Amino acid sequence: MTRTNLKYLELLSEQYPTIQSACTEIINLQAILNLPKGTEHFVSDIHGEAEAFTHILNNASGVIREKVDILFEKSLSSAVRTELCTLIYYPERKLEEIKQNEEDMYEWYRITLYRLIDVCRLCASKYTRSKVRKACPQDFSYIIDELLHTDSSDKNKQNYYENIIKTILDVERADAFIIALTGVIKRLVVDRLHVVGDVFDRGPHADVILDKLMNHHAVDIQWGNHDILWMGAAAGSAACIACVLNISTKYSNIDFVENAYGINLRPLALFAQQTYTDDTDLLDHMHKAIAIIQFKLEGQVILRHPEFGMEDRLLLDKIDFDDMTVLVDGQRYALNDNDFPTIDPKHPYELTGEEAEVVTQLISSFAQSEKLQRHVKFLYSQGSLYKVFNGNLLFHGCIPMTEEGGFYALTFGETPRGGKALMDYADSLARQGYYGQAGSDIRKYGQDFLWYLWCGKRSPLFGRSKIATFERMFIDDKESWKEEKDPYYKHVESQEMCEKILREFGLTDQYSHIVNGHVPVRFKDGEFPVRGGGKMIVIDGGFCRAYQTQTGIAGYTMFYSSYGIRLVSHEPFSGLADAIQYNKDILSTYVVFDTAQTRITVGETDVGLKLQADIDDLNMLLAAYRNGTIKEKHL
Template structure:
C-alpha cells in the first residue's frame, strides 16, 4: 500500500486515533515522547517462583528488591556512611512504618534525624530513578507528595540548595515527615522492580498464601505463570469437587487449615462433624499433619485434624476416580487404586505386586463399589463446593490469577513456565488428546489455557459439558500436565504403603533432557523465540544446591530458579530461594540465605544475605526499543506517522481544540 493510499479499515482506525490526538502538534508531541522512551535503558525484571505461602520471605524479597535497594544505597553512601547507618537506611526503606515507630521513640533530636534521613532518601531515589522518563517517574509517585518529590528529585540540586532545604523544613514543620518517608520508601522500591514475574506455585505448604496474593494483586506490574499448586486452587474456586478435596487435604497435611478457615472464611465445620462421626473409632495415625511436635501428638486438635485429613483424602480418591474413569484419554488408570485393595486382607495390588497397607480401616468405602460416595459424603462435598464458589476473597484472588496469569509467557526473549513442556520418550513434543483433538508443545499449553478459562467462566452452569472441568483438574496431577510434569502423583502410596520405592514420582522425559542445549533450543523455537538470544525460566523442581546441582542448565539456555523459598524444601536446597534479575546490562542470579523473621529484620536490621552471580553481560546496554514494549511503541509511532500523513493529505480532518 502506497504512502498516500489508505484502506477503509485503516481510515476507520485513523479517525478513531485522531480523537486522542486531534491536531498535528498533538501527534508530533506523542511521537517525540515515544521516540525518547525507546532510547531509555530497559527496566529491571525480577523472576521468582515456588513461594508456597511464605509471605514473610516473599514480602522481604520484594521490599529489598532482591538486594537492589542495598546496592543503590551502597552506590551513593559506601564511603560516606557507616555500615550501621546504611543498615538502618535500608531497613527504613524496607519497613518504613514499623521502623519509624521504633526510631521516633528513640531519637533525641528527631527533627535533625528527619532532615538528614529525608536528604539521604532523596539521593537514593535519584539513583533509582535515573533510567526512567520524567513521565514514568511522576506516575510512580504517590499523589499526596508527587509535586514535592518532583521538585526534590531535580538534578540541579546545587543551584537550588536553599529551595530544597526550605521544602524539607516545611515537611518536618507541618508534621508530615513520617508520611513523606513512607511514601518515598515505597517509591524507591517500585522503581527498582519494573516488572515482576511469578513462575508459579503461590499456594500450599506455607501459612499465608492469601497475603502473598494480596501483594501480587496490588503490584504495579506483574505476570503469573500458573503452577500445579495454583491450578488446584483455581479449580477448587471453579467448583471442581476433586480439586476442593485436594486443597483441603494439603492444608490438613501441613496443619494449615487456618488459611482456609481464617483467611478465606471456608466453613470446615461440616467436614469436622462428618470426620468425627465416620472415623470415630479410627485413630488415623497415618494422617497426623507433617512436622507435628511429639508433645502435640495426643492433643485434641491434632486428633481432629488427623480425622479430617483422612476423611477428605478418601473423598478425594473417590472423586478423582470418577474423573479418571470417564476420561480414559487422560492415561491415569494406574491411579485407580481403591478397586485394587483387598479389604479383607489389608493389601493393595500395584503393577502386579501386592503390598501390605499401613492403614487398613476404610469405614466409608463399599468394597463392591469403592468409588461410590456415601450419602453423607455427597452432602458434605456439596456444602464445601458452595463455600468455595461463594468465597469473595478466594474468587478475587483466582480472578487475579486468570487476568494476570497463563500457562506460559514469552517476554523480552524469555520463555517462562512453571513445570515443563511435555516430551515423549524420544524427546519429541508429546501429543495429548483433549476433546478428541491432538495437541503438543505450544498448542497444548494454549489449549489448556483456553480450557481453564472456559471452565471458570462457566462454573455456575452445571448443564455444560463437564470435560473442561475434568481437564482442568488433570493439570494438578495428570501424567500429561505441563504444570505437573510427572507420570504420577503418589498420594495413595505415601499414605498407605511403607515401601518408599512406590513413593517415587518419575518425571516427564523433559526433566532428563532439559540439560541438553538442542532440546532447549527446539522448545524456544516452538514458542517463536530465537534460541541464540533467548532463555527458558523454569520453576517447580527445587535445585539441590547442597549436592552441587546448578540452576543454570543447557549451556545457559535454561534457568531453574526454585531454590527453596518454601521452608520444607530448604533441607534439600540448602538455600532459601533465587531471584533472577534481568536489567539493562546483565542477567543476574541472586541466591538467598534463609530469612529468620520480619521482627528481626525490623528490630535488628537483619537483612536477607544474597549472593549475586553474573550469568550474562551485554556489551551494549539494552534499551526499551529492544524489548517487547519497544515493539509496541514502534507500532504506535508508525500509526501516529500514518495519522500525520492523513492530516497533511487532508484525508483525516484536524479537530478543533
C-alpha cells in the first residue's frame, strides 16, 4: 500500500471508524446501485416565458398526470383527476379557489389527503427511504415518512394511520400539509433538470425562471447564446449591453430590464429623445439610438480582434451617405432610413461624447444590479458550454464543422482548436470574462469573447454565418437578411457524423445521444426533433410565443427515466388563470423514442460510477482493518 493510499484510508476511517460502520455503508451503497435510475427532465429555449415554464416544471411535462391516472383512472372521473393534478401543480392558488366553492371542507381535506399520499407513495417507490426523507420539508418530514411507509390496510396500523390524518385536520394544518406533500411529489417525480440553453430574451420574465431554477434541488444549464449575452452584459461588456438593450427595445421588453433588474434606462431615453426627432414614439427612438451604439461598439470589438474573422460585419464604413446605400457582401442595397446624426463618415465606429456617457452609465447600472449579478453567478456556477451526463452530450448550439465533415479549428492565441478542445477553451474564456481581475487584459479579452460567443461566425453558441441585425433594421431587401447555418446542421442528419461527435466527447455507447436546442423544430412543416438515425434530439420546439407561428407547437421537452427516453410535444399554454379556475393543463403528446431493453439502474449512471468507486474505497478500508494496517476506533 502506498503512503498516499494509506493516508487516504486513514482519513476515510474517521468517517467509518469500525468494520461494522464500513460494512453497513457498503451494503447501503450496493443496494442503491440496484434501484431504478432517477428521471431526468430536459427543457430548452425558454426565452423568458415564465408561466409556461412554471407549468411544465410543475406538471413534469405531463408525468404527474400520468401517475394520477395510473392510480385513479378506474376509480375517479377525468374531471376529478384533473382537479387533483391542478392542486399538485398550484396548491396555494387552487386551495383558495376550492374553499370558495366546496361546502364540506373537512371531508374534502380528508379524501384529498388520502389521494395525495397515494400519489406521493408511487413517486417515492424507486428511492431509498433516506432520500425521500431528505426531500420532505423539515416540519412534516416525520409525518410524511410515517404515512408513506405505513400500510393503511393493515388492521394493526389502520387506526394509527387514520388518526394521523384526523389530527392534521383537527389542528387545522391541512393546508400546510397539502402544500408540503405536493412539493414532495414534484420533487420526487424528477430527479434532475437539464436546461439546454436560452433562459433569456423575448419573453417578459427570465428573472422569475432563474429564481425557480436557483431553488431547484438538482439542475444544470448549458448556456445558450442569449444567456451568454446577458452574462457578458453583467460582466461589463459594452457591446453585450448594447445588444441586450437592442433586443429589449425591439420586443418592447424594457419593463423587464428596469423593473426586474433595476437597470436605469433614463440616460438612454433622454439621449434618444434629444437625438431623434421624427414622429415615432420614444421606444422607437431608444431602439434606434442603442442600435447605432451597438454597431459602433461591435465594430470596435471586430477591429480589436481580427482572429474573430468578422470583418464582413463592419458595415458603418460601407455606407454611402450621398445616395444612402450600403455595401453588404459585395452587393449594394438601399437604406430605408437617412437619419444618422451620430455617425461620422470619417470615423464611423467612434462614439460621440453623449453616446460614450450613456454607455458609461449603462455599464455602471448593469454592474450594480444585485439581482442580475446573483443570477449570472448562478449561471456560471451551475452552467457550462456543454455537459456529458449519463451517456448523453448536451449543448445548446453546435460543434462548428467544415463542409467536408471535420471539426472546424478556430485559432484564439497561437493554438488552433476544434471539437471538444474548442468547447473547453471557449468555456474557459467565457469564465475569465466575468471572473478575471478587474481591468486586466485577460478579463477584457474574455468580455469581448463573450460577445463573440453571442453572434460570432463559427461560434458554437450561434451556429450561423452572421447575425443580420443591421440588415433587418435598415434594409428592406430580404436577400440581405440571409444567415447561413454552420455545416454542423447538415452533417448531423447523418448517424455516422453524430457518432463521430459523440466519440469526440468520449461517448461510444449505442444508447448515447446528442441533445440540442437553439433551432426551432418546425412541426407544422413536417419536421421531427429526432435526427441522425436517432442519435440526435432537438428539443427546441417553440417555448417562446414569438416562435409558435413558425413551429406550430409550444415546445418539446424530453424525459430520460429508467425505462428509456420519451419526447413530449406541447400545445400552447393558455395561462395561469385558466389553469387554476378551469383546471386547464398543457396538452402534451408522448413519443416513446428509445426504450431500454432492461430497466436502467443507478449502477449504470454517472452517480452509480461514483458510488461504485466509494464501495471500492470502503472495501480497501475493510481490508486494511482486517489485516491490521489500520486500527478500528471504538468509542
